Amino acid sequence: MTGRLDNRWTEKNNKLCASFKFNDFIEAFAFMTKVAMVADKMDHHPNWSNVYNMVNIELTTHDANNSITDKDYTLAQKISSLV
DSSP states (O other): OTTOSOTTOEEETTEEEEEEEOSSHHHHHHHHHHHHHHHHHHTOOOEEEEETTEEEEEEOBGGGTSBOOHHHHHHHHHHHHTO
């Protein structure tokens, strides 16, 4: 599954990580709302943070010993498609 993600995503410490920059807080928060709806439907929730116009996301599968699985790659692809 590696290689199907855009260049925002990197693998670090058994996590897929990406940062997304928006014009302002409202755009960042709207993006997070969209991600939340997708993640909840998948029952696969990100670790993330938001400071003003930046959203940082880390994906790992907790019930797979905190390793990267196909669920993480699938969610990462869906997240990237929301930008």
